[in-house]
Amino acid sequence: MNKPLNNKNARPDPWAVYQDIIARDRHPTPPDLLEAGKDDLGLLSSGREMYTSPAFHRLELERLWSRVWQFACREEEIESPGDVAVYELGDWSFLIVRAEDNTIKAYYNSCTHRGTKLASSSTHLQKIRCPYHGFTWNLNGSINKVPSSWDFPQVSEETHRLQEVRVGTWGGFVFINLDPEAPSLEEYIENLPGQLAVVDFENLYVAGYYRKILQSNWKGSIEAFLEAFHVAETHPQTINFSDEQSTQYDILGRHTSRFLQPVGIASASLGEKLSEQQIFNSMFAEIMRQTTEAPSLPEGMTARQFMADTTRAQLTEAGRDVAGLSDAELVDAMQYTLFPNMVLFRSTGFPVVYRFRPNKHDPDSSIFDMLILKPVPAGQARPVPAEPVEMGDMRYADIPELSDWLGDIYDQDVANLKLLQEGLKAGNTPITLSQYQEIRVRHFHNTLRAYLEQA
Ligand code: FES
Numbered sequence: 417m418n419k420p421l422n423n424k425n426a427r428p429d430p431w432a433v434y435q436d437i438i439a440r441d442r443h444p445t446p447p448d449l450l451e452a453g454k455d456d457l458g459l460l461s462s463g464r465e466m467y468t469s470p471a472f473h474r475l476e477l478e479r480l481w482s483r484v485w486q487f488a489c490r491e492e493e494i495e496s497p498g499d500v501a502v503y504e505l506g507d508w509s510f511l512i513v514r515a516e517d518n519t520i521k522a523y524y525n526s527c528t529h530r531g532t533k534l535a536s537s538s539t540h541l542q543k544i545r546c547p548y549h550g551f552t553w554n555l556n557g558s559i560n561k562v563p564s565s566w567d568f569p570q571v572s573e574e575t576h577r578l579q580e581v582r583v584g585t586w587g588g589f590v591f592i593n594l595d596p597e598a599p600s601l602e603e604y605i606e607n608l609p610g611q612l613a614v615v616d617f618e619n620l621y622v623a624g625y626y627r628k629i630l631q632s633n634w635k636g637s638i639e640a641f642l643e644a645f646h647v648a649e650t651h652p653q654t655i656n657f658s659d660e661q662s663t664q665y666d667i668l669g670r671h672t673s674r675f676l677q678p679v680g681i682a683s684a685s686l687g688e689k690l691s692e693q694q695i696f697n698s699m700f701a702e703i704m705r706q707t708t709e710a711p712s713l714p715e716g717m718t719a720r721q722f723m724a725d726t727t728r729a730q731l732t733e734a735g736r737d738v739a740g741l742s743d744a745e746l747v748d749a750m751q752y753t754l755f756p757n758m759v760l761f762r763s764t765g766f767p768v769v770y771r772f773r774p775n776k777h778d779p780d781s782s783i784f785d786m787l788i789l790k791p792v793p794a795g796q797a798r799p800v801p802a803e804p805v806e807m808g809d810m811r812y813a814d815i816p817e818l819s820d821w822l823g824d825i826y827d828q829d830v831a832n833l834k835l836l837q838e839g840l841k842a843g844n845t846p847i848t849l850s851q852y853q854e855i856r857v858r859h860f861h862n863t864l865r866a867y868l869e870q871a
């Protein structure tokens with residue numbers, strides 16, 4: 417066996433580090449956060465072609481995207497009968513429709529006459545009508561009108577109703593699946609609803625919706641968010657108060673995984689020990705964007721405790737019931753993935769959901785949707801959901817609904833991705849993944865391979 421480069425700082429039990437931190441928190445931590453997966457998925461490398469090859473990209477569309485449950489829209493986007501959302505995936509396009517009976521239907525966005533696309537963007541319709549020759553369907557997909565029906569003896573309800581795909585809902589999210597044989601959504605999402613129950617996604621509304629075309633393969637894009645290992649190099653402004661090396665990674669099931677990254681703790685990457693006041697000073701300047709000197713921490717209080725108390729007080733004042741939340745749920749980055757492309761947070765400081773998708777048949781670019789979700793104000797009607805903003809060159813730091821420090825972080829992440837995709841094509845060594853900190857990426861690749869190997 418090759419001699420490891422430098423093992424003198426090895427952490428024999430990386431799972432224990434985060435657990436030690438939350439064991440010192442003062443509010444009770446829920447049992448499911450006190451568990452660590454302790455998985456070891458080995459050290460196998462992956463080839464670069466999975467990010468760059470057009471043939472691999474086509475295989476993914478054929479064998480992966482045609483079989484997985486994927487987040488298509490929020491229920492609130494199609495609140496009333498006749499509301500239609502359009503979800504695009506590769507070359508496919510789907511209409512997600514609120515039918516007359518209030519059920520949600522999903523159809524291929526393609527005319528059963530000669531194939532024309534039926535709607536290009538979200539809309540409201542009484543009937544679904546093809547703009548070419550006027551074939552028309554009811555919201556439940558049944559045929560409403562065939563022009564010159566005398567001339568179509570071969571057309572019937574059975575053969576020419578809109579072609580339907582499966583729909584499932586959880587937490588106000590609408591999912592579709594093209595595969596009639598796939599397991600139910602409930603089975604597919606494993607224990608995600610249990611892990612994320614404290615968030616109450618159902619009662620959040622879309623306060624901001626931002627779409628960016630990234631110059632990287634969809635997997636390179638989502639993988640930039642599955643590990644905290646990159647934080648010290650990519651986001652150095654955060655390591656005085658956030659320890660990427662203490663992040664806990666857990667494989668929860670075939671389609672789900674999480675990381676729990678502590679905030680309010682200085683990074684082991686710093687190579688020096690900071691005082692609690694120094695940690696707090698950095699948080700005060702970076703997260704709170706205060707230019708004045710930070711107040712002194714109360715005697716005996718840690719920066720993490722102070723941040724948890726401050727967050728708890730602020731949320732309580734805003735009318736949120738946070739009595740049952742642990743300090744970790746208030747301050748840490750607790751991030752979950754639903755394979756293949758959805759990322760959600762449990763902790764209150766990250767009110768965002770991500771979705772990554774292939775961009776047509778281009779392996780070198782992807783679509784990144786960021787939804788900013790906020791609680792519906794108490795006693796008020798649900799606000800109208802925000803429509804997607806095509807960001808173009810707009811920076812995340814300029815998104816008004818996002819705190820400045822988070823915006824900067826996304827801009828730094830996105831800046832890596834163009835270099836990643838270009839570099840992947842510029843060389844040919846295999847992709848190397850660390851044993852622990854990049855275990856979610858490895859797990860992601862394992863699940864991906866299993867789908868692709870299924871004929
Ligand atoms: S292609 Fe749609 S009505 Fe002819």
Ligand SMILES: [Fe+2]
Pocket residue numbers: 640641646647650651825829
């Ligand atoms: Fe990042």
